[in-house]
Amino acid sequence: MYLNRDIITLEEAQGLLQSVNLQTKTKKISTAEAHFYVLAENIYATFPIPAFRRSGYDGYGILNEDDHSFPREFEIIDNIGAGSVLEKKMSSGQAVRIMTGAKVPDEVGKVTMLEVTEKCSDDKVLIKESMKHSNISSIGEEFLKGDLLLSSGTRLNAGAISLLNAFGIAEVLVYQKPKVGILATGSELLKAGEAYVEGKIYNSNGPLLEALVRENGGLVITLDNVKDELHDTLAILNDLTSRCDLVLTTGGVSVGDFDFMAEAAKAADQFLFNKLSMRPGSPTTAFVHKGTPVIALSGNPGACFTGFYLFVEPTLQRFVGGKSRLKQVKLPLAHDYDKPNNFDKYLRATVNFDHDSGLIVSQIGSDKSSALGNLHSTTAFFKVPHDSSIHKGEEVEVWLLPYK
Ligand SMILES: Nc1nc2c(c(=O)[nH]1)N[C@H]1C(S)=C(S)[C@@H](COP(=O)(O)OP(=O)(O)OC[C@H]3O[C@@H](n4cnc5c(N)ncnc54)[C@H](O)[C@@H]3O)O[C@H]1N2
Ligand code: MOO
Numbered sequence: 001m002y003l004n005r006d007i008i009t010l011e012e013a014q015g016l017l018q019s020v021n022l023q024t025k026t027k028k029i030s031t032a033e034a035h036f037y038v039l040a041e042n043i044y045a046t047f048p049i050p051a052f053r054r055s056g057y058d059g060y061g062i063l064n065e066d067d068h069s070f071p072r073e074f075e076i077i078d079n080i081g082a083g084s085v086l087e088k089k090m091s092s093g094q095a096v097r098i099m100t101g102a103k104v105p106d107e108v109g110k111v112t113m114l115e116v117t118e119k120c121s122d123d124k125v126l127i128k129e130s131m132k133h134s135n136i137s138s139i140g141e142e143f144l145k146g147d148l149l150l151s152s153g154t155r156l157n158a159g160a161i162s163l164l165n166a167f168g169i170a171e172v173l174v175y176q177k178p179k180v181g182i183l184a185t186g187s188e189l190l191k192a193g194e195a196y197v198e199g200k201i202y203n204s205n206g207p208l209l210e211a212l213v214r215e216n217g218g219l220v221i222t223l224d225n226v227k228d229e230l231h232d233t234l235a236i237l238n239d240l241t242s243r244c245d246l247v248l249t250t251g252g253v254s255v256g257d258f259d260f261m262a263e264a265a266k267a268a269d270q271f272l273f274n275k276l277s278m279r280p281g282s283p284t285t286a287f288v289h290k291g292t293p294v295i296a297l298s299g300n301p302g303a304c305f306t307g308f309y310l311f312v313e314p315t316l317q318r319f320v321g322g323k324s325r326l327k328q329v330k331l332p333l334a335h336d337y338d339k340p341n342n343f344d345k346y347l348r349a350t351v352n353f354d355h356d357s358g359l360i361v362s363q364i365g366s367d368k369s370s371a372l373g374n375l376h377s378t379t380a381f382f383k384v385p386h387d388s389s390i391h392k393g394e395e396v397e398v399w400l401l402p403y404k
């Protein structure tokens with residue numbers, strides 16, 4: 001196949017990836033395992049919350065008709081904690097000691113906080129004054145039966161897990177996490193823990209991609225390594241594409257003597273791109289091999305990281321019925337950036353609050369695509385359009401990275 005080194009823009013490349021058909025799959029899963037899965041159904045309240053009139057305080061419940069002429073002594077007929085219900089019938093002049101969260105007997109109109117009472121004996125209490133509020137939450141105060149609790153497409157974070165449990169929901173329908181194979185290419189790569197060998201480097205992009213895939217809702221099937229060798233690279237790509245929904249590679253996308261990804265792309269069913277008018281990651285490559293999309297990221301760590309968010313993250317979200325979770329905003333730049341380039345630049349950044357300007361974006365660490373020291377502290381990217389310099393205070397386009 002003819003391999004096209006035509007330069008296209010980031011948006012064109014994203015559009016080509018977007019045009020690849022992806023299959024979303026769903027499954028039933030226990031709520032206990034559902035953390036960070038994405039819901040594939042709407043969840044409705046099957047009962048109200050509170051489901052019963054609930055005491056908001058530890059105190060004494062009294063009848064409405066007794067809510068006058070304080071201070072006044074009452075007979076204590078029982079003590080009910082959360083989870084218990086009063087079995088007896090109350091009558092005028094009686095009070096029930098009741099704790100926060102307990103079901104308030106139907107006839108009780110008010111719960112008087114312990115702080116305005118004084119126990120006289122085991123079965124006598126002096127209520128010193130009336131309270132302004134009933135201190136009782138009504139049925140359905142927060143949720144009515146039938147309310148929409150969580151909509152399809154919601155990523156199940158801790159709060160969502162708690163909401164499902166509050167309604168006693170033990171199983172939910174979720175999108176299956178896309179299975180992702182990761183391949184780090186490079187004859188120079190050592191694994192952490194191996195003895196250092198001159199001229200070699202430790203593989204940091206493979207573990208970077210593995211962690212990024214997990215953080216962004218994918219399931220890592222395998223993390224392989226391959227030397228810069230076409231035959232082995234193709235064999236691993238054949239294997240990974242047969243087992244995975246998406247394959248990521250890093251390294252070997254440029255034009256060097258040992259860069260084999262462009263060559264490997266010639267075996268693809270569908271070639272998408274391999275040269276972009278952006279930095280970092282200008283040689284980022286993508287193709288569909290045996291029906292599975294392969295996104296081949298640059299070996300330079302800064303480019304690999306940036307490429308993950310610009311190409312892989314939106315693809316992972318499509319597998320679960322969604323779209324990129326990066327938020328695009330405009331913010332003033334906190335400093336000058338005076339290194340114009342023929343290509344648009346996407347720089348690693350953080351967003352801070354400044355008393356004079358409000359939210360501002362700043363470059364963080366090195367802007368070199370080989371740099372790896374700023375990946376852990378990057379919370380955003382900002383764009384420097386090609387051939388332009390930016391002055392402090394000028395607005396730039398910013399992509400905010402999603403919360404983990
Ligand atoms: N003659 C040209 N040379 C280069 C060009 C070009 O247009 N013409 N483009 C440059 C740009 S831009 C980039 S980006 C890189 C792309 O490099 P590759 O994707 O081919 O990656 P490698 O050659 O395999 O390695 C580059 C660099 O990254 C290190 N690396 C690789 N894998 C890992 C890993 N798993 N963990 C950490 N670091 C890794 C590798 O050792 C190299 O230092 O090409 C430029 N060259
Ligand atoms: O496009 Mo490359 O990632 O700048 O060095």
Ligand SMILES: [Mg+2]
Pocket residue numbers: 251252253254255256258259299
């Ligand atoms: Mg190379």
